[in-house]
Every structure is written in structure tokens, then in C-alpha cells.
Amino acid sequence: MTPSRTFDASKPAIPFTATLVSEWAKLVTVRSTWFTLALSLFVSTGITALLSWATGWSWNDWSASDQAEFDPILNSLAGSMFGAILFVVLSGNLVATEYASGMIRQTMTVTPRRGRVLLAKVLVVSAVAIVAGIIVNVATFLVGQAVFAAFDVPTASLSDGDAFRSVVLGMAVTSPVLPILGICTAFLFRSAAIAITGVLAIIFMPSFFGPLIPQRWQEDVLAFLPGNASNSIATGNLSDSSMYLDPSLAAVVLAVWMVVFIGGTHIMLNLRDV
Amino acid sequence: MISARGLTKRYGDTLAVDDLSFEVRPGIVTGFLGPNGSGKSTTMRMMVGLNTPSAGAVTVHGRAYRYLPAPIQEIGALLDAKAIQTHRTARQHLRWIAQAAGIPGQRVEEVLETVGLADVAGKKVGGFSLGMSQRLGIATALLGAPPVLLFDEPVNGLDPEGIVWVRTLMRRLAAEGRTVLVSSHLMSEMQETADHVLVIGRGRLIADATMASFTTRGSGDDVRVASPELDALAPFLQSAGGAIAPDHDGGVLVTGVNAARIGEIAAIHRITLHELTPRRASLETAFMELTRDSVEYRADGSGPDSPAIEDTSRILAGQQKEKETINI
Numbered sequence: 001m002t003p004s005r006t007f008d009a010s011k012p013a014i015p016f017t018a019t020l021v022s023e024w025a026k027l028v029t030v031r032s033t034w035f036t037l038a039l040s041l042f043v044s045t046g047i048t049a050l051l052s053w054a055t056g057w058s059w060n061d062w063s064a065s066d067q068a069e070f071d072p073i074l075n076s077l078a079g080s081m082f083g084a085i086l087f088v089v090l091s092g093n094l095v096a097t098e099y100a101s102g103m104i105r106q107t108m109t110v111t112p113r114r115g116r117v118l119l120a121k122v123l124v125v126s127a128v129a130i131v132a133g134i135i136v137n138v139a140t141f142l143v144g145q146a147v148f149a150a151f152d153v154p155t156a157s158l159s160d161g162d163a164f165r166s167v168v169l170g171m172a173v174t175s176p177v178l179p180i181l182g183i184c185t186a187f188l189f190r191s192a193a194i195a196i197t198g199v200l201a202i203i204f205m206p207s208f209f210g211p212l213i214p215q216r217w218q219e220d221v222l223a224f225l226p227g228n229a230s231n232s233i234a235t236g237n238l239s240d241s242s243m244y245l246d247p248s249l250a251a252v253v254l255a256v257w258m259v260v261f262i263g264g265t266h267i268m269l270n271l272r273d274v
Numbered sequence: 275m276i277s278a279r280g281l282t283k284r285y286g287d288t289l290a291v292d293d294l295s296f297e298v299r300p301g302i303v304t305g306f307l308g309p310n311g312s313g314k315s316t317t318m319r320m321m322v323g324l325n326t327p328s329a330g331a332v333t334v335h336g337r338a339y340r341y342l343p344a345p346i347q348e349i350g351a352l353l354d355a356k357a358i359q360t361h362r363t364a365r366q367h368l369r370w371i372a373q374a375a376g377i378p379g380q381r382v383e384e385v386l387e388t389v390g391l392a393d394v395a396g397k398k399v400g401g402f403s404l405g406m407s408q409r410l411g412i413a414t415a416l417l418g419a420p421p422v423l424l425f426d427e428p429v430n431g432l433d434p435e436g437i438v439w440v441r442t443l444m445r446r447l448a449a450e451g452r453t454v455l456v457s458s459h460l461m462s463e464m465q466e467t468a469d470h471v472l473v474i475g476r477g478r479l480i481a482d483a484t485m486a487s488f489t490t491r492g493s494g495d496d497v498r499v500a501s502p503e504l505d506a507l508a509p510f511l512q513s514a515g516g517a518i519a520p521d522h523d524g525g526v527l528v529t530g531v532n533a534a535r536i537g538e539i540a541a542i543h544r545i546t547l548h549e550l551t552p553r554r555a556s557l558e559t560a561f562m563e564l565t566r567d568s569v570e571y572r573a574d575g576s577g578p579d580s581p582a583i584e585d586t587s588r589i590l591a592g593q594q595k596e597k598e599t600i601n602i
Contacts, residue, residue: 013343014376022374029366030359102357105324106414109351110374112323112340273325 016120019111023120027094027128036090037132040083044140048079052144056151072156073163074235076144080171081203083136084178088199089192091125091179096192105274114269121183122262126176133175134168141167170234177226177254178203184265203227206243218242229253275300275453276321276349276422280330283316283477290316292477293330298455300421303448305468305485306457307561313477314457315353318426322351334422346375350415351424355407355431360400364391364410367399368417375418385413390439404431412443422453429463441467461561465489473561497533500525500549501540510539525549 027033055075059067098104111117138158145155156163178199186195206222213222222228223243232243232250245253276298283291291313298304308314319325321332323339331338334349342348358367368382386392389409394402399410408431415423425444429437444467448454458464464471464485471488473481481488498521501507508518508526516531528536533552540547 011344011347012376014345014374018376019374022370025366025370025373029362029370031361097359101359102354103359105319105353105357106371107374108324109322109353110346110371112342112345273319 014111016116019116019120020123022110023117024124027124030094032093033090033128036086036093037128040086040132041136041139043086044079044083044136045143046079047082048076048140048144049147051078052076052147052153053151056147056153059151059153070154072145072148072154073141073160073166076141076148076156077137077166079144080137080140083140084133084175085200085203087129087133087175087179088182089196091121091129091182092186092192092195092199094121094125095183095186096190096195099186099190100192108274114274115266118183118187118262118266118269122176122180125179125183129175129179130172133171137167137171166235170230173251174230174234174254177230177258180258181226181261184261187265188268210243215242224253226254226257229257275336276332276334276455277336278317278330278332281317281320281327281332282329283313283320283325284328290477291320291327294474294477294479295330296472296479296482298422298453298472299470300453301448301451302469303444303454303456303467305464305471306455306474307461307464307471308457308459308474310459312474314474315426316477317474318351318353318424318455318457321424322349322353324353344375344418346371346420347377347418348420349422349424350418350420351426352408352411352415352428353424353426355411356404358399358407358410361398363396364399364402364413365395367410368413371414372417377417381417381419385416388416389413405433405436408432408436408440412440421451423447423455425454425456427457427459429458429460437463496527496529496553497531497536498525498549498551498553499528499536499547501545501547503545506543507540507545510543511536514539 052075055070062070098107107117108114111120141158141163145157148155158164158167181199181202182195185198186192189195189198202225204227206218206225206228210218210222219242223232223245228243229245229250232245233247233254278294278296281291281294282289294313294317306314306317316325317332320327321334321339322345333339334342339345339349362370364386365382368385369379371377372379372382383392383395386395389412391406391409391413394406399407402410408428412425412428415425425440428440428444432440441463444454444456448469456464456467468485470484471481472479473488499507500523504524504526511518511528511531514531514535516528516536519527519529521527531539533550537547537550539545
């Protein structure tokens with residue numbers, strides 16, 4: 001190739017899809033990506049199998065009212081929360097390891113429009129989280145039902161509207177939320193540890209502090225955290241909880257969180273040196 | 275063409291780059307010299323948009339890097355060869371960069387061949403030596419076949435063969451009409467490679483000159499002469515256009531007449547010479563003198579005693595010159 005001595009305006013601009021393709025290539029050429037996804041499947045199904053077995057084993061000791069309130073969908077999905085945490089680890093690492101190695105400077109040199117890098121990472125991680133999230137959730141659900149069936153505990157089927165909503169549709173909408181928060185936090189703090197801890201705090205804050213604070217605060221504050229908003233979309237069964245949000249409201253709440261985090265991260269990326 | 279205008283970078287109270295203005299022209303290798311911590315890397319990072327100038331601007335072909343439509347096809351950079359994720363193979367590493375820049379995959383194989391890494395393209399870069407990493411970094415810079423190239427300390431970690439290879443590559447890229455900027459704190463390396471030098475110290479530009487004028491500027495080359503009959507020799511040298519200055523150990527420094535001519539004059543007049551030594555200012559010496567005041571921290575722990583704002587030609591005129599062996 002011969003060099004052009006002057007600026008060549010005819011050189012085609014790099015399309016956003018190029019950034020997207022390269023971020024995808026980066027994600028799949030890291031062994032820890034596949035390892036983390038496999039671990040997520042293993043941990044989710046494993047924990048659900050254990051909890052379901054504990055339920056089945058003690059089922060005959062349950063009071064009639066407890067047995068009547070038993071929700072085979074919700075109870076089979078307990079393990080998925082641990083899988084979701086691993087998705088956050090995956091997304092936090094995707095960004096933070098680039099800062100740790102210094103390779104982020106290569107990334108930002110090839111794509112100096114930093115918002116594109118942020119958006120590309122958000123999109124590839126979301127795609128992985130949705131596909132892997134549904135696979136993990138369905139597997140976890142099926143393992144849970146199989147264990148329940150073995151102990152003659154009531155079961156649910158994916159063909160039930162409620163089950164399908166919780167296991168597949170809810171996951172499709174909500175699974176990218178926490179990984180995206182992980183990406184943004186990792187860009188802001190350039191550290192996987194801070195990103196993962198921060199997102200875990202957001203996830204677990206309602207469970208830790210919910211019981212300790214007045215119910216009005218639960219409704220006004222904790223209900224609007226992204227973890228709870230995700231739960232409200234995924235599981236209609238929680239509708240009697242004080243923190244339950246109407247799914248359409250919850251969707252708006254999640255959208256606002258995403259806009260605030262991605263937008264804020266974009267602004268900070270442009271302000272700071274790499 | 276790279277243009278810097280009033281380029282300044284401040285980190286808190288520290289002025290890393292202080293009002294740099296220069297142009298880097300195509301077709302030649304420009305050496306970017308300065309002691310460690312003098313602001314070379316910060317300047318190069320601003321050239322590729324990683325760091326934002328506190329004041330002033332640096333442009334490539336008249337545009338800020340961030341607004342180039344195809345950035346690494348315009349300017350390729352080797353900044354830090356070891357700043358790389360170790361679990362990818364060399365080919366995978368170049369692939370994602372090529373993909374991000376819309377460069378066809380075939381080009382990856384070409385640059386792997388060019389830098390001599392084709393045989394280890396499938397090996398993980400974590401196992402690479404510093405020299406191999408430098409070659410991979412150079413491959414990355416060449417990937418977009420850009421008309422402008424930046425190399426920050428490219429010979430670090432290379433063996434002598436590798437150093438010659440880098441030198442040849444730089445000269446070839448310049449001969450192809452590209453703009454080549456190479457930073458180094460190794461003066462001897464630049465003397466062999468660069469046609470033009472930019473010297474910075476403590477963030478300030480202290481010289482912007484051709485290599486030839488940089489090394490011989492000021493009083494120029496001179497000749498040390500020692501003779502038991504200096505008083506007889508002096509008038510002949512002066513009438514031949516020479517200027518004579520006293521030197522240590524009874525010798526004199528003659529400028530304006532070269533060593534061969536001095537020898538002839540002495541022979542014609544049957545004057546005995548004990549010493550006849552042509553001396554050329556080396557880049558090393560010129561650089562040491564020039565940056566003496568601009569090294570951030572001295573080895574003895576004392577701070578710099580005067581800012582490096584002195585007139586460069588005056589410093590060069592007063593420089594100590596190195597002896598050059600006469601076996602040329």
C-alpha cells in the first residue's frame with residue numbers, strides 16, 4: 001500500500017459494526033468467558049438442586065398453609081441469582097482487565113470515539129447475558145422441577161404462562177441489567193473488585209436493609225433499585241410484596257437506570273485521560 | 275504531517291508538557307529525544323487522543339486524532355508493547371484490532387510476516403519476550419498502512435540484530451514518504467537512524483534541528499593540536515583561516531582548518547606535531563549538555579538548579595567535545 005501524504009477525505013469512516021465485531025472477538029477469545037459461563041450453569045443448577053432437595057426432603061413436615069403457598073417456579077429459580085452474579089463478574093472483568101493490562105489504550109487508539117467502545121461492550125455483553133441467562137434459567141428451572149417431582153412436591157411446567165414469563169421472558173428483559181451496571185462501574189473505577197462489589201451491593205441492598213427500615217421507605221426507595229425492578233418484571237408472583245412494582249413501571253425504572261449509568265459513564269470516559 | 279501548537283499537559287501541579295510547538299515532516303525519520311520523564315510519552319499519547327491537552331493542540335493532517343474517520347489508517351502507534359492481554363495469540367490480538375479498524379484479515383498475516391512473527395502467530399503473547407512484544411507492537415502500528423507512524427522507544431528489549439532491523443525499517447518507512455517519529459533516550463541509536471531531532475527536557479522543546487546541524491552546531495568541528503613549536507605554527511594556521519584557542523596540557527583547539535590541512539602546513543614548514551586529533555560533537559554529548567538542566571531529579575538528589583530556557587546554540591557552543599578516534 002502506498003501512503004497518502006496528505007489527509008485523504010475519501011477514506012471511508014469506520015462503521016460502528018466494526019467496533020461491535022472486535023469487542024465480540026475480544027470477548028470470545030478470553031478463556032475465562034467460557035469458564036465463567038460454564039461455572040454459572042453449574043452453580044445455578046447445583047444450588048437449585050440442593051435447595052429443591054432440601055424442600056422435598058422436609059416437605060412432609062411443612063404446615064398445610066406453607067404447602068399451599070409453595071411456589072414451584074420461584075423456589076426452583078433460587079440458584080439463578082448466583083449465576084447472575086457470575087455474569088457481573090464476567091462483565092466487570094471484560095473492562096477492568098483491559099485497564100489492568102494497559103490494553104485499553106490500544107482499544108481507545110483504534111476507536112477514539114470512546115462512546116462506541118462503551119456501547120459495543122454493553123451490546124455484546126447484553127447478547128451473551130440474554131442467551132446464557134435463558135439457558136441457565138431454563139436448566140435451573142428443569143432441575144428444580146425434576147427434584148420436586150421426585151419428592152411428590154407440586155411442580156410447574158414451562159408451558160404455564162407464569163412459568164414461561166418468569167423463566168424465559170423475564171430473563172430476556174432483565175438479564176443484561178446487572179452486567180451493564182458491571183461494565184459501567186468497571187469503566188468508572190477501572191477495577192473489577194470495585195465493580196463487582198458495587199453491583200452486589202445494589203443487588204443485595206433491598207434484602208439486607210429492607211427488613212430494617214420503615215415500609216414506606218421500602219416502597220419509595222428500595223423498590224426502585226435495579227435488582228428489585230428486575231424481580232418485579234420477572235416474577236408476577238411477588239405482587240403481594242411491599243416492594244412490588246407494576247411491570248410497566250419497573251421497565252421504565254430499569255430504562256432510567258441504564259440511561260443514567262451508560263450516559264454518566266460516557267461523559268466520564270470523554271472527560272478523563274485513558 | 276504532525277503539528278503541535280502550544281501543546282501543554284498539566285497533571286495537578288506538575289507541568290508534564292510545556293507549550294510545545296513543532297512539526298514532524300514526511301519522508302524523514304524524526305528522533306524525539308529526552309531523558310526519562312521529560313514528557314515524550316505524554317506528548318505521543320496526546321497525538322493519538324488518549325490524553326487531552328490542557329492547552330494547545332496536536333493534529334494529524336490538520337485534524338485532531340479523535341475526529342479522524344479511520345484513525346489507525348492515518349496514524350499507527352507503538353506506545354507500550356507490554357500493555358497487552360496475555361491470553362490471546364499474536365494473531366488473535368492483531369485480528370481484533372484489524373476488525374475494529376475495518377482492515378481485512380489478510381493484512382494481519384502480512385504484518386506478521388513483515389515483523390518476523392509469522393512462525394509464532396499462534397502462540398500466546400503472554401509467553402513473548404520483550405523483543406517479540408516490541409515486534410508485535412510494531413506490527414500493530416503498521417496494520418493500517420498509515421502515512422504517519424509513532425514509535426515510543428521501539429528498540430527497548432531488542433537484541434543487536436533486532437535493533438538493526440528496526441533501524442532499517444524506520445528508514446524504509448521514511449523513504450516510502452511516511453512521517454516517522456521515533457522516541458528514544460538512547461542517543462547513539464538516534465544518531466544512526468534519525469534525520470531530524472526534537473529534543474525535550476522537562477516538557478519543554480529545547481532543540482528542533484537537523485541531525486547534522488544538531489551535532490555540529492555552535493563552534494562546529496575542531497581539531498586538537500599539540501606541538502613543541504606551537505609559536506611557529508600558529509601564524510601559518512591563522513593565515514590559512516584558522517582560529518586558535520588554548521586547551522589543556524599545552525595543546526590548542528583549532529577551528530576553521532581541518533586536520534589534513536593542518537598536517538600539510540606543518541609538513542611544509544617542517545614543524546613537529548605531537549598530536550593532531552579531529553573532534554566531532556557527538557549527539558550524546560550535545561544531548562547531555564542540552565538536557566543537563568532539564569533532568570527532573572538528579573542522581574545526587576539535588577533539584578534542578580536552573581530552568582532549561584537557555585538559548586540552545588549558546589549551550590551547544592560551550593559543549594565539551596568528545597575525542598573521535600582517527601582510524602576512520
